[in-house]
Amino acid sequence: MAEIIGKAIPPERKRVIDTLHLREPDKVPVGLWGTIEGYQNLRRGLGMDYKADARDYRTGSTSWTTDVAFELDLAEKLGLDFVRISMGPPGGSPGFRDIRFEEVPFDMGIPPPDVDINVDEWGVVRKWTPHEQGGYYEMIGYPLYHATSAPLEEGLKILEEFPWPDHTDESCWNDAPIPGMTLRQYCKYIREETPFAVMGQGGRGGLFEQAKYMVGYAKIFSDFIESPEFLDAMLTKLTDLEIEANKAFLDQVGEYIDWLRMSPEDLASEKTAFISLKMFNKQLKPHYMRAIQETKEYYLKKNPLGRIQFHSCGAIPEVFMRGLIDCGVDGYDSLPPKVARHSNPAAKKRQLGREMFFYGGIDVQETLPWGKPEDVRAEVRARIWEMGHGGGYLLSSSHRLEHDVPIENTLAMIEEAREYGVYPLPKDPPPGADIGEETEEWGGLKKD
Amino acid sequence: MPLQIETEKEFDIEDLKHDIDATRKTDRWSEAPADVKDLFHQIEWNIIDGEHAETPSLINPALEKDVSARTLIAGPMATGIAEVGRRFKMDEYFLPEVMMSAKCMHAALAILKPLIIAEKTEEIGTVVVGTVQGDLHDIGKKIVAMMLEAAGFTVFDLGVTVPPEDFIAAIKEHKPQIVGFSALLTTTMNMQWETIKAIQAEGLREQVKVFVGGAPISQGWCDKIGADAYAADALIAVEKAKACVQEFRDLKGGDPALHAAMLALDAERMAQKAAVAG
Numbered sequence: 107m108a109e110i111i112g113k114a115i116p117p118e119r120k121r122v123i124d125t126l127h128l129r130e131p132d133k134v135p136v137g138l139w140g141t142i143e144g145y146q147n148l149r150r151g152l153g154m155d156y157k158a159d160a161r162d163y164r165t166g167s168t169s170w171t172t173d174v175a176f177e178l179d180l181a182e183k184l185g186l187d188f189v190r191i192s193m194g195p196p197g198g199s200p201g202f203r204d205i206r207f208e209e210v211p212f213d214m215g216i217p218p219p220d221v222d223i224n225v226d227e228w229g230v231v232r233k234w235t236p237h238e239q240g241g242y243y244e245m246i247g248y249p250l251y252h253a254t255s256a257p258l259e260e261g262l263k264i265l266e267e268f269p270w271p272d273h274t275d276e277s278c279w280n281d282a283p284i285p286g287m288t289l290r291q292y293c294k295y296i297r298e299e300t301p302f303a304v305m306g307q308g309g310r311g312g313l314f315e316q317a318k319y320m321v322g323y324a325k326i327f328s329d330f331i332e333s334p335e336f337l338d339a340m341l342t343k344l345t346d347l348e349i350e351a352n353k354a355f356l357d358q359v360g361e362y363i364d365w366l367r368m369s370p371e372d373l374a375s376e377k378t379a380f381i382s383l384k385m386f387n388k389q390l391k392p393h394y395m396r397a398i399q400e401t402k403e404y405y406l407k408k409n410p411l412g413r414i415q416f417h418s419c420g421a422i423p424e425v426f427m428r429g430l431i432d433c434g435v436d437g438y439d440s441l442p443p444k445v446a447r448h449s450n451p452a453a454k455k456r457q458l459g460r461e462m463f464f465y466g467g468i469d470v471q472e473t474l475p476w477g478k479p480e481d482v483r484a485e486v487r488a489r490i491w492e493m494g495h496g497g498g499y500l501l502s503s504s505h506r507l508e509h510d511v512p513i514e515n516t517l518a519m520i521e522e523a524r525e526y527g528v529y530p531l532p533k534d535p536p537p538g539a540d541i542g543e544e545t546e547e548w549g550g551l552k553k554d
Numbered sequence: 555m556p557l558q559i560e561t562e563k564e565f566d567i568e569d570l571k572h573d574i575d576a577t578r579k580t581d582r583w584s585e586a587p588a589d590v591k592d593l594f595h596q597i598e599w600n601i602i603d604g605e606h607a608e609t610p611s612l613i614n615p616a617l618e619k620d621v622s623a624r625t626l627i628a629g630p631m632a633t634g635i636a637e638v639g640r641r642f643k644m645d646e647y648f649l650p651e652v653m654m655s656a657k658c659m660h661a662a663l664a665i666l667k668p669l670i671i672a673e674k675t676e677e678i679g680t681v682v683v684g685t686v687q688g689d690l691h692d693i694g695k696k697i698v699a700m701m702l703e704a705a706g707f708t709v710f711d712l713g714v715t716v717p718p719e720d721f722i723a724a725i726k727e728h729k730p731q732i733v734g735f736s737a738l739l740t741t742t743m744n745m746q747w748e749t750i751k752a753i754q755a756e757g758l759r760e761q762v763k764v765f766v767g768g769a770p771i772s773q774g775w776c777d778k779i780g781a782d783a784y785a786a787d788a789l790i791a792v793e794k795a796k797a798c799v800q801e802f803r804d805l806k807g808g809d810p811a812l813h814a815a816m817l818a819l820d821a822e823r824m825a826q827k828a829a830v831a832g
Contacts, residue, residue: 324653327653328653328654328657330650331604331650331651331653331654332654375649376741378648379645379648380648380649381648381649381650382647382648382650382651385648385650
């Protein structure tokens with residue numbers, strides 16, 4: 107606390123903190139996130155050195171992710187306001203570790219595929235799926251698939267005996283994007299030697315999200331109806347683990363991160379929520395409540411100004427977000443602007459802008475990969491006008507920047523945000539901005 | 555740049571409400587004998603409620619009462635799953651509920667499939683069907699495949715999320731007269747177009763008559779992407795497929811005359827309906 111009050115806060119970090127606390131800053135803060143390939147392209151395009159092999163990059167907290175921590179030289183070159191950090195996977199980075207099919211520790215019930223297999227720290231099996239540049243890991247084997255189909259007693263026993271990942275493993279902390287530093291040293295360095303604010307990506311896997319990976323997408327949804335006891339027991343265990351991971355993470359870096367993003371939890375498809383409000387309230391919300399409350403309490407002891415951000419992809423209806431606010435969520439990402447009627451960022455701001463901050467919003471499904479720089483600029487102006495009034499908007503892509511986003515578009519996004527995103531924001535809307543005042547009615551509410 | 559395709563207009567919820575109210579007012583099974591009528595209602599609601607463990611206990615008695623498999627599929631099963639689709643579109647049902655209903659359909663089809671296949675009499679042609687790449691919907695395409703098989707076709711079902719090259723390989727291998735693409739999402743229907751283009755590029759377009767179907771698919775979409783026929787349901791698909799291999803066997807895939815002939819079949823059907831309605 108003394109540190110926060112005693113030292114002059116650099117403008118970059120100050121504008122982020124103002125934004126997180128729903129005050130109008132001097133400018134709309136800007137940050138980036140991306141896949142390793144998107145990051146490599148960006149560095150190459152900017153004439154910066156980069157590692158040619160994706161597997162040489164330090165990844166996020168799970169061993170399969172293609173997320174990458176953007177290094178400080180890039181943040182400096184692009185004039186960003188904040189960077190992300192996360193713990194490494196157990197066993198340390200780089201996380202990618204391929205194994206032979208025969209080594210997979212459980213029966214996947216599938217024939218051996220002819221590609222590399224990766225088993226993450228949870229026992230989820232993925233195969234390497236290449237695309238035009240690089241690739242990603244796609245799930246093919248689910249370690250608790252059999253447990254959820256078994257009789258309850260047996261399923262609970264499997265849960266009990268399951269070799270869960272060790273979130274307190276030291277190797278999660280002993281490396282950072284700057285070689286030779288521990289994660290804590292790296293965060294301290296950012297705080298003391300750079301102007302950037304820091305978002306800490308907490309957790310590893312999450313609750314509902316990791317549950318999907320443990321039993322598979324096809325099974326998880328029928329489990330809500332057919333195996334509710336098993337599902338509840340699994341979510342209870344995953345909540346324990348999420349809290350344990352967050353506490354271990356906060357012990358390392360809690361005082362140095364300006365806000366904490368919980369493990370990403372996809373709650374919605376491109377059309378609407380995955381499950382009904384009734385099921386959400388009864389079967390998921392109590393777990394979110396516990397995970398978020400306990401994490402937040404612990405975090406605020408380390409950093410009284412800390413904020414909690416929650417992620418879901420897709421078109422999540424307002425009423426679900428209100429439920430998340432009940433659980434203690436302060437901010438939300440990402441805001442995919444082009445998916446469906448529930449995900450219009452402007453409507454979200456009108457509905458919830460007094461209660462939470464927002465992160466993201468610049469479309470990665472069409473505009474950034476396929477638009478021209480002027481399309482990107484127009485969208486940036488519209489989004490800033492829609493989301494920025496009153497503060498509470500951190501501008502970024504609506505999901506990871508991938509390999510298909512041309513560098514001109516990324517640069518246009520940052521440049522336009524810098525030019526247009528100066529407070530006080532213009533009163534009159536730019537072309538294309540959503541100026542509607544009606545909030546949408548969600549059909550599902552009537553039924554639950 | 556991605557394909558810029560104008561998709562059909564967004565689902566109109568008001569229209570749907572109207573449709574379903576209208577159907578609720580009519581007694582769908584009014585002409586069926588009373589004992590069967592009850593069963594039909596139960597089957598329909600079994601699917602809507604997703605009680606899949608009980609599905610066989612309703613399907614089997616219906617068969618014992620000499621209701622044909624075809625009638626069950628085209629009747630209470632079709633109306634039941636259509637209502638599930640409507641509820642899903644209107645945010646009344648979500649993935650868990652839909653999964654349960656899908657399990658009912660699979661349970662029922664497991665019983666009915668052998669019966670439908672047993673009806674097969676003559677060999678009239680070959681069809682390749684599949685759900686296009688990126689789309690995992692299975693049930694509707696399975697029903698169409700089953701009905702075609704019963705009507706005398708040899709059917710090669712390539713499954714779900716079938717890439718264009720697999721369709722092409724199957725056309726080369728099985729030499730079907732007809733290939734059918736299913737798509738159930740506005741985001742995947744474009745793959746029907748992509749697949750047609752791939753077939754065209756391979757020089758195979760004239761060899762096969764292309765059928766399209768699925769919830770977001772319409773005659774307008776069929777016209778736009780240059781498919782030969784659109785089938786609104788499995789029965790129409792069978793009728794058109796038969797016409798393709800019999801009456802219009804000499805017309806090539808992509809021939810405007812074939813397209814017109816398929817449209818004429820729809821017009822005929824409409825006229826018959828109007829005549830019956832009086």
